[in-house]
Amino acid sequence: MRRLAVLGVAVSAGCAVALTGCAAAKRAPVAAPQIPTIVASTAVTTTVAPADRPLPDDCKLVVPAVDVDGVVGQPLDGQPARILGVPEPTVGRTGKLDCYYGIPEGRTIASAAIVIGLATYADEASAQQRVRDSVDSERQDGAGVADIAVEKMQGKLVTGKTERMVIGSLGRTTYVVRAKNGVFPDDKVGAALAALAVKALTPK
Template sequence: MRGADRRYGRFGTGLAAAAIALTACSASSGERTEVPTFPSDAQVMATAMPNADQGVLPDDCTRILTVGDLEAVLGLPLGSVDVRTTRGVPEPTVSRTERVACSYNGTAGGPARGRTLLNVNSSAYADPDAATKQWRVNADAETGDRRELPIGSASAVLVERSDEAVLMVVNGVTNLTLVLPNQQLPGDRPRGDALVDLALRVLPAVSTSGTAPPPASPSPTASGNAAGLQVAPS
């Protein structure tokens, strides 16, 4: 009997140990901390930048004309141009809904030494008629040697003065003005030719869907007439 008691005693001790182990596991399972999860990079970007633009025009000048594109057209080394973005306000009297001004300047340590290299002003209007009307008013107010020229489906006026050249473009509901101060251009390229090249790079970024003009065919040399001013963007 004592042997049986010893056997049952050992068996009982084993059952008790198993019960304690099961109880401990049950308690541990009930108190388990959830494994943390983290959003993917795409989810983070979607939350941080849902849609920065508030209207037709990009809110950031680096998406209107990249610094690299301007450096290429002006023959400047990489990293030698800075850009500043200024957002304007609507002007209901002329049906203007938004305006973005971009100032491209040489860096202090670059060859341009802080000089203004290009100003780009983009405006959007309530409808194409309002955009065309204001484009004509602004173009007529400019003084200097002038000529009108098409840039794909867009219309433009080029005005040249001794100190600068101005290209004013209307395309759909968008007006675009590029001001190029007088400066040496690669290969003595005409200022008007460089402005049209730049406009062809800018127009797809500021135009509403379906209204951007098609790229012009490559032109190895620039001529003085309107047709010769169309240069394909690189």
């Protein structure tokens, strides 16, 4: 009886080993998880922001005519024109450039659809004072004046009888963008003039 018991234990142990071996044989190997490769981007995105820059001497360096057309939504008639101003020490002005866009053939610059002007001053205080004086003058002539965002700056939207304008300063530079009434829809004129002001202050 004792031999039979021993043999029974041995047989049982052998079966257990065999079963374990069978189960191991049937189990599929587990694949190692795939780790994604992360490649750092080498692309560098640069943006040019409005700046208190030296006064350009060419309207192409203020706002190219094609960019003005893009904001308007259609090509303007005529060729651009420019007038370089002279310094005015009495008000601290060191330079001035006015750019005229959309001058009908055979007409003077006074008929331009859009005018963009930049001027530089001896210091920031002089530029700010010039903006205040200009806005007060327009208000005295009956124009409406409201605040308007020009990028991260604050300008003034002036509504006159025949034109709208956005005027303001950045450092020692003043800007003014004028458009004849009708060039832009009333509900879009402010944003359009502000967009042109940003373009005028952005180095090319």
